[in-house]
Amino acid sequence: MEEGYTYNDLINNINRLKTTYPFLELGSIGYTVLGRKIPYIRIGNGQKEVFYSGAFHANEWITAPVLMQFIEDYAGQYALNGYLNQFSAREIFNAVSLYVVPMVNPDGVDLVTGGLNTVGNPYKNAQIIAKNFPNIPFPNGWKANIDGVDLNLQFPAGWQQARQIKYAQGFDRPAPRDFVGDGPLVAREALAVYNFTLQHNFRLVITYHTQGKEIYWKFQNYNPIMSEFIGQQFSRVSGYRLAEVPYNSSFAGFKDWFIQDYNRPGYTIEAGIGQNPLPMQQFGDIYTDNFGILVLGLVL
Ligand SMILES: [Zn+2]
Numbered sequence: 001m002e003e004g005y006t007y008n009d010l011i012n013n014i015n016r017l018k019t020t021y022p023f024l025e026l027g028s029i030g031y032t033v034l035g036r037k038i039p040y041i042r043i044g045n046g047q048k049e050v051f052y053s054g055a056f057h058a059n060e061w062i063t064a065p066v067l068m069q070f071i072e073d074y075a076g077q078y079a080l081n082g083y084l085n086q087f088s089a090r091e092i093f094n095a096v097s098l099y100v101v102p103m104v105n106p107d108g109v110d111l112v113t114g115g116l117n118t119v120g121n122p123y124k125n126a127q128i129i130a131k132n133f134p135n136i137p138f139p140n141g142w143k144a145n146i147d148g149v150d151l152n153l154q155f156p157a158g159w160q161q162a163r164q165i166k167y168a169q170g171f172d173r174p175a176p177r178d179f180v181g182d183g184p185l186v187a188r189e190a191l192a193v194y195n196f197t198l199q200h201n202f203r204l205v206i207t208y209h210t211q212g213k214e215i216y217w218k219f220q221n222y223n224p225i226m227s228e229f230i231g232q233q234f235s236r237v238s239g240y241r242l243a244e245v246p247y248n249s250s251f252a253g254f255k256d257w258f259i260q261d262y263n264r265p266g267y268t269i270e271a272g273i274g275q276n277p278l279p280m281q282q283f284g285d286i287y288t289d290n291f292g293i294l295v296l297g298l299v300l
Contacts, residue, residue, distance in 0.1 A: 004109070004277065006114070007115055008115060009065075010102060021078075023043075023075070023078070024043055024071070025041070026042075027040050029101055029196040030191065030192025031192070033122075033188055033189070034107045034146060038101060039102075040101045043071055044094070044096045048096045048097070048203050050098050050204050051099050051101075051200065052098065052099070052297065053067075053100070053193065053208065053254070054103060055105055055208075056104045056105055056152045056207060057151070057276075058105055058142045058143050059140055059142055059277040060209050060211075060277065061109040061113055061277060062210060062278050063102075063271060065283060066287050067294075069283075069287055070100075070287075070291065073291075074089060074098075078090060084295045092299060096298045098298060099202075101193065105144075105145055105151055108144060108146055122146050125146070129148040129176065130176050133175055136175075136177065140276075140277060142176040143276075144175065144176055144177055145188075148174025149174065149179055149186065149190075150178050150179055150180065150181075151193075152252075153178065153181070153252045154181055154187050155185070155254055155256060155257035156185065156257060157252055157259075158250070158252055159180065159184045161252075162252035163252075165251070166178045194257075197258065203265075204230070204264060205255060206266075207255055208269050208271055208290075209271070210270060210271050211272045211273050212270035212272075213238075213271070213273050213289075215238075215267055217231040219250070219255070219256040219259040224262075224263045226265055227259075228242075230267075230296070230300050233296055234297075238290055240270075245268075254266075269290065269293065271289070
């Protein structure tokens with residue numbers, strides 16, 4: 001078995017936190033291809049709504065425990081009437097409703113982390129998809145959902161451009177990564193994130209990926225108010241570089257769509273450094289680097 005943080009680990013972690021901190025609100029944004037619930041956790045009850053998400057990409061599963069650790073630390077400080085850096089946890093709690101979807105792609109994560117039975121059909125089907133792409137290691141190079149659709153190329157924001165770029169690179173059918181799907185929002189998990197966003201009024205979104213220690217904040221020529229400033233603050237507290245998205249990755253992502261449709265700050269953070277999947281040994285550094293971002297995302 002590979003090492004990693006599985007869907008089962010996530011569910012256990014969520015249930016444990018709920019027992020300790022009953023003020024957390026739990027729910028689901030929808031279902032995966034394999035019919036599993038995609039959980040969200042809400043902390044805080046303020047007017048301002050903020051959305052953090054992780055593990056859109058299977059082999060970037062380390063982002064899920066990072067977000068869970070933040071919820072745990074925030075809840076702990078709230079219970080103690082303590083602080084998140086210099087900010088009162090209770091003041092944040094009363095001003096902001098934070099929604100967190102730590103694992104957008106549980107089926108894909110379990111393919112990579114060993115959470116899926118290797119003799120079952122879902123695993124075998126993924127193996128068949130991967131055979132067409134022999135240069136991508138299996139399962140460690142897998143980013144897509146279990147059907148071979150890249151969930152961060154599923155959003156209606158330049159999806160046709162993304163399709164053109166990725167098809168030209170040879171990703172013209174289900175693949176371990178970079179297949180845009182047969183249309184925007186055909187993947188259940190992407191549609192669930194989309195609908196969840198429509199049901200809320202998020203002022204700011206952060207979506208966690210690995211790796212590169214970079215912060216992406218732009219989509220095309222959109223320049224939401226405060227977006228660059230907040231990005232600079234994120235960069236300052238994390239040491240991560242505020243960067244331009246490479247052209248070939250600049251379409252059809254969740255943050256692209258959010259910026260396009262809402263004209264509000266949306267960020268993709270490429271946490272950590274190295275080759276995906278990043279080992280659990282990086283968890284501590286990633287969490288330390290990103291704690292300030294996760295706090296500022298609530299108060300800025
Ligand atoms: Zn990613």
